[in-house]
Amino acid sequence: MKGLVIWSQSDCRSVMGLYRAIGKHMGVPMVAALWFYPRDEKYVTNRDAVGFPRGEFDDVNTIRVGEDYSKGLEVLDAHRGWLHYFTVYQGSPAWRSLISEAKRRGENVAVGCESPCVMENGLKGLLRRIFVKFVLPRRVRNVTRDAEFFVNYSGDNFSPAMAIGWKREKIIPFGYFPPPLPGSKMIRRVGNTDFHIFASGVLSWHRGADVLVEALRILSDRGIKYRATITQRGELFEELKQKCEDNKLPVSFPGFLEMDELVRLYESCSVYVGAGRSEPWGMRLNDALQCGAPIVVSTGMGGVKLVQDYGCGLSFDNGNATKLADALQLLATDAAEYGRIADNAARAALAVSPENMAKEFCRLIAEKSKAWAV
Secondary structure (H helix, E strand, O other): OEEEEEEEEOOOOOHHHHHHHHHHHHOOEEEEEEEEOOOOHHHHHHHHHHHHOOOOOOOHHHHHEOOOOHHHHHHHHHHHOOOEEEOOOOOOOHHHHHHHHHHHHEEEEEEEOOOOOOOOHHHHHHHHHHHHHHHHHHHOOHHHHHHOEEEOOOOOHHHHHOOOOHHHHHHHOOOOOOOOOOOOOOOOOOOOOOEEEEOOOOOOOOOOHHHHHHHHHHHHHHOOOOEEEEEOOOOHHHHHHHHHHHOOEEEEEEOOOOOHHHHHHHHOEEEEOOOOOOOOHHHHHHHHHHHOEEEEEEEEEOOOHHHHHHEEEEOOOOOHHHHHHHHHHHHHHHHHHHHHHHHHHHHHHHHOHHHHHHHHHHHHOOOHHHHOOO
């Protein structure tokens, strides 16, 4: 193989660290052709606001493509005989055409994408479900026909991908594996005293913040000792904060935190909760694991695969606050079980690094295509 072109949405740290590691593991030149360019001022400003460092992936050779089909053709012309891995196509007619053109030319083409999720409630959610079920499959039919294989960034849940036309035998289950948060370190948990429950992310319906608060109310009714921190804001912020106050729950809502404060919570909490109703993965799960925290994850999140693969936490039925409370109660009251899961979380922190997952990525795709074997 001459090299690897990864056609990506942006240099988001959720994927770019992994892509860089894949190129190094393959031992070939790697180019990232980007839909959103990392040096655009709005994009840089957003990274600054979150607290991620600028220039984190400046060592990766990047090309601005956007939705310019002619620019994409130039990239294809300049990289004949390379492996072409497209991770943007569902929302871009130009990129879907580029996939078909690359395949027509005889290039080795694969596709990676998260399964479509409905992350809205009410009328918007209904319209989105109609779009995903009836419109999206027609849009991506040619792509699902042309690719050698598909990498599903939403873990082991194949049904949404198959619903838009992916063939089951072509699907490789995977996920998102970003580098550790800046300045963070892995802290081995040694006990479940002063049981501190932590959750972060926009307080919205699709992230299940209301499910978590109801589970905390159930814990308090059962007499379980704990304290909880729920960061950031969102549409449910005031409602959930008021519910906790009305029920006298030991929950703090500090709002948006600077990166160093957020890292401190990841490093010190007893358990991290991902209660998402509909999330393709949930990168905060990785952030927590890489700081050594056991996780409790909804089956509505692709990242439940982390629990399934590494035993680094517990899962609960999507939207079921009682089951979430049961899982948290077990970890809060059973020191031996907590210790076992904490040990697994410490091992998982190493396993989910971009470098290790790049090796796993190459192993998995080698089973589907000899052309991609290292």
